Structures are given as C-alpha cells and as structure tokens.
Amino acid sequence: MMNLDHYDQNIAKIQHFYEYLKQGELELQALSISLGKSEECENIKSKILIYQEIISEYYSIFQNILHE
DSSP states (O other): OOOHHHHHHHHHHHHHHHHHHHHHHHHHHHHHHHHOSSHHHHHHHHHHHHHHHHHHHHHHHHHHHHTO
16 A cells, blocks of 8 residues: 555646746746847747647646546
8 A cells, every 4th residue: 555645746846847947947038038039039939849849748648646
C-alpha cells in the first residue's frame, strides 16, 4: 500500500515544477515583447516554443500520474 503523505508530497513537487516551467515561459514571452522585432527576439521566440513543448509534455505526464 502506498503512503499517502509521501504521494501528496510528490504531487506537490510535480505541480511546483510545472508552475516553475510555466513561469519561465511567461517571463520569456514578456521579454520577447519588450525586445520588439530583432534577432534576439527571434531567438527568444524559438526558446518559448521549446518551453511550450516541454511544458505540454510534462503536463501530459503529470496528468497521467495524477489520475493513476
């Protein structure tokens, strides 16, 4: 039988990590807006797309963990 306290702690850590990734994405989006149209902006937009892919993948994994 699984220890529910340990399970809850792991879920909280997973949720915190997801929120950390999401915050990073929002910060990059804000930075890309402030830079305007430049080469740096395009690099940041590429990074944002990568973050979005990572976040989407982790979110899917976390949802599977939460619902098992």
